[in-house]
Amino acid sequence: MNALIVGRVLCGIGDSGLYCGVITLLAATTTLQERPMYVASTGMTWGLGMVLGPIVGGGFSQSSVSWSWTFYIKLLVGAACAPVYFCLILNIDPRKRAPLGGRVREIDWQGSILNLGAFLSSVMAISFGGLTWAWGSGNIIGLPVCSGVLFVLLRL
Structure with missing residues (x-):
């Protein structure tokens, strides 16, 4: 049970980082007119995943395949989306000349x-x-x- 709890904590940390990263990318790469559509699409995708994830996992656990197939499907989706992450997302740094040490000192x-x-x-x-x-x-x-x-x- 402790390993399960630690695993869920790590998943939660990763999910929150992913969500903050998506919102940051949307803020940096979209115009004010486009942003609501993209943020709504992100929220809809997140909501569908939260609703359909347990249903699909439960279906897999009751079928001849095991629940671990849900993770394999995630890997396939991630591999299909990886070229978008590496090729299409621009490297946007609004403070190109600010050193890392200066940025760290500005954190509250x-x-x-x-x-x-x-x-x-x-x-x-x-x-x-x-x-x-x-x-x-x-x-x-x-x-x-x-x-x-x-x-x-x-x-x-």
């Missing part, structure tokens, strides 16, 4: 850490409440309080 590290802590403590409260600790325990009560304090600090 304090805000990033406070944001991460606030969201992480609220997700931990929801995840651990009633399973690992009782809802009325000090641990579960402290996590949303911690989240609230971090959100307030983030706004200062």
